[in-house]
Amino acid sequence: MNWKRRIGQVLVFVALTILTQIGGIVYLASKLAAAAMGMRRSSATLLAFILIYVAATASASMVAPIFGRVPISCTTRASDTVAVQSSIYCLLNRNYVTPSMLNLVSALAVDVNQKFPGTTTVVLDGNFPFWDGFPLLPHLSHSDGRKLDIAFYYKDTNGDFINRATRSPVGYFAFEQASPGDEQPCKGRRDILTTRWDLDWLQPLFPTYSIEEKRTAFALEWLATEGVRRFGLDKVFIEPHLRNALGQTGDAIRFQGCRAARHDDHIHIQVH
Numbered sequence: 001m002n003w004k005r006r007i008g009q010v011l012v013f014v015a016l017t018i019l020t021q022i023g024g025i026v027y028l029a030s031k032l033a034a035a036a037m038g039m040r041r042s043s044a045t046l047l048a049f050i051l052i053y054v055a056a057t058a059s060a061s062m063v064a065p066i067f068g069r070v071p072i073s074c075t076t077r078a079s080d081t082v083a084v085q086s087s088i089y090c091l092l093n094r095n096y097v098t099p100s101m102l103n104l105v106s107a108l109a110v111d112v113n114q115k116f117p118g119t120t121t122v123v124l125d126g127n128f129p130f131w132d133g134f135p136l137l138p139h140l141s142h143s144d145g146r147k148l149d150i151a152f153y154y155k156d157t158n159g160d161f162i163n164r165a166t167r168s169p170v171g172y173f174a175f176e177q178a179s180p181g182d183e184q185p186c187k188g189r190r191d192i193l194t195t196r197w198d199l200d201w202l203q204p205l206f207p208t209y210s211i212e213e214k215r216t217a218f219a220l221e222w223l224a225t226e227g228v229r230r231f232g233l234d235k236v237f238i239e240p241h242l243r244n245a246l247g248q249t250g251d252a253i254r255f256q257g258c259r260a261a262r263h264d265d266h267i268h269i270q271v272h
């Protein structure tokens with residue numbers, strides 16, 4: 001085999017592992033399976049990959065509890081109070097959390113919906129199903145099941161709440177820009193080693209929804225009170241300018257630091 005092909009295979013293995021955790025191993029298995037059946041064509045490997053990947057992803061939800069993780073359900077019934085933003089997250093095995101995190105987000109969603117009927121709480125990246133210490137990039141800390149990102153609640157330009165909507169198609173990177181007088185601890189910094197990306201070129205592509213303040217403030221307040229008292233919530237990360245605008249002062253609501261990703265496109269929560 002020529003070396004270019006070998007390097008290509010290593011890159012595919014690494015990319016699939018970073019993106020989905022089990023994808024790299026499934027890729028190796030599909031190569032072996034195709035070879036064992038005497039089929040060397042890439043279409044045979046691709047078919048084997050899809051079949052094994054689907055089986056492995058389905059099995060992951062049954063095996064993950066051994067590693068202390070459970071999946072957030074990807075079924076999309078209209079009556080669900082909590083929903084994963086896109087089935088892509090489930091397809092990539094990024095919807096796993098500890099049982100205590102699942103309890104917390106489920107209770108949050110029920111209470112938000114009770115206060116504002118017809119509201120679904122939308123979640124983004126959780127963690128992979130297996131092995132503590134295996135990060136879910138680009139979130140370095142999402143490596144132990146105890147972390148979860150929640151989307152903001154949004155309203156349209158008329159001020160009407162839009163259920164399950166996010167500004168960005170994946171829920172991330174549509175930033176709420178601070179105004180000149182706002183608290184901006186990272187203003188003027190030029191860090192090279194940082195995951196605080198501004199992605200200015202991307203911003204004009206997103207719809208002009210804005211944060212629905214009542215629901216988002218209620219959720220933050222719930223997290224800092226009920227979440228801490230009853231569900232072992234440790235921290236909530238959100239940018240200071242949004243915390244201030246939403247009138248939140250709870251001790252659990254913190255700033256993540258300037259080298260971590262911006263948190264004015266989503267809320268990060270973690271449990272003890």
Ligand SMILES: [Zn+2]
Pocket residue numbers: 139142147148149267268269
């Ligand atoms: Zn996070």
